[in-house]
Amino acid sequence: MNRRELTLGVAAAAVAGAASAQTVPAQLAQANAVNSPYYAAYNDQIGRLPQGVQADVRAFYELNGWRPVWNADRLRKLNDASNRAERHGLARSDFFDFVGLAADPDSADVRTTGAAMGYAKVLANGRVRPESVEELWEMQKNVVDLPGGLNDAMVQNKVVEWFEGLAPTDIGYSNLSAGYVRYRRIIRNGGWPRFRAGASIEPGSSDTRVPIIITRLVAEGDMSEADGARLTAQGLVYGPELETAVRSFQARHGLAPDGRIGAGTQSSLGASAEDRARQIALNLERRRWLKRELSPERIEVNTAAAIMVYWKDGRPVHSNRVVCGAPATQTPSLEKPFASVVANPPWYVPAGIARREILPRGPAYLASQNMYVQNGTVIQRAGPTAALGYVKFELRDSYAIFLHDTPSKAAFNLSTRQRSHGCVRVQNAVEFARILLSPDPTLLSQFDTAQQTRETKRIQTGREISVRLLYWTAFVDGQGRVAFREDIYRRDQVLAEALGIAVSLPTVVDDGARVANDVGP
Incomplete structure (x- = not known):
């Protein structure tokens, strides 16, 4: 049977009402x-x-x-x-x-x-x-x-x-792609000299590693070639101009921009150009996993950088530092719709946290933390010292992962802000809640009233806002520079092994101890 005969046969069968499996x-x-x-x-x-x-x-x-x-x-x-x-x-x-x-x-x-x-x-x-x-x-x-x-x-x-x-064709992927090409060009031009860790280098001091630092900063764009050549000719002194460039390097790597070349900065300086290029490649892979259509209004949390960005009408309009999960209690990669704002929320303590960190301390500790037990669940009353602070941002079906305020404000000043039990603590959370509710004056008024009276109140936003919890250790910052974060969750290492990529990234140097009595989610 030729194609024409087959087509006619199918048409005849359809007219006759003969059902076909194909x-x-x-x-x-x-x-x-x-x-x-x-x-x-x-x-x-x-x-x-x-x-x-x-x-x-x-x-x-x-x-x-x-x-x-x-x-x-x-x-x-x-x-x-x-x-x-x-x-x-x-x-x-x-x-x-x-x-x-x-x-x-x-x-x-x-x-x-x-x-x-x-x-x-x-x-x-x-x-x-x-x-x-x-x-x-x-x-x-x-x-x-x-x-x-x-x-x-x-x-x-x-x-x-x-x-x-x-x-992906969004600006985040496109800029990071251009960054990868640039780092491959750096590699083809010889990369940069290996930096050897040692004693801290203080501003105003001299050190034999200064020329190596200058070469590195020029290669990555923290210093111009002309300035680099001039400072190299001046010798081994760690002077003010070099300190300014080091501060730029520190900011790109999420380090305290204090100008001191201490353990954390030296660890980041220890990465090779090849390792940084491969780290960019790993993050390009992560971005390719995701759907291309992005909601014009969304909240994105980069858990590797501990930074939150709020997008409105397709533009970033607000950013905050956040505290997210510690390496042992990592914040997962999730995409969930934002559900509601809860003013003055009580904390229903997860059973695991209660069993390990609260109940063993006895009734006196519970009383000091304004906690009580009801039907086997430890509950902390709302208040100025409550773990959830003055506001909680609820996500729908989020495995008990949510965004919230916190009374432990000191952690926001640290460079390493992966310290929670998995939830995301938001700096200036009350201000952020007001930004989200501001399109509807009635909702904003309800929230402000609840904050004044300290009443616990759930307020629906009345619109869908997507929340994305992402893990990006390489991204392009607001100044168009490739920014890096160390692989605190070791996800780069796992992904590299799955891809057959050899990569050796610096270890994280923590810059602060856990805050005392910090048992929040």
């Missing part, structure tokens, strides 16, 4: 397969491709009637697309070996499609499943019809544009 497109695809001289060979070759791309490659050839698709022009466009792999922190050689693909003409078409689909999947979804490298990862993933997309791109002669559109 749709018309499925039957046409089957006819194409039967009539194609390549069907059997291509199916056999697809079975030899990596398992992760087999279904997409098979679907792609079904769309194309099981015919060869790669002509010289399309191969040239595919080559152009693959040449841009470095922008995404990827090695082109991991996907495409055009010499090897052309070595066997009989299998070149299928293997080229397999390579193209593998590259497309990485750009669209990342190389690894996030759930396989993080203990709790619950965010919205990117979803793309890759076979249909590649087919349409070929028809429209937009292969390069299609591949580039698969990766």
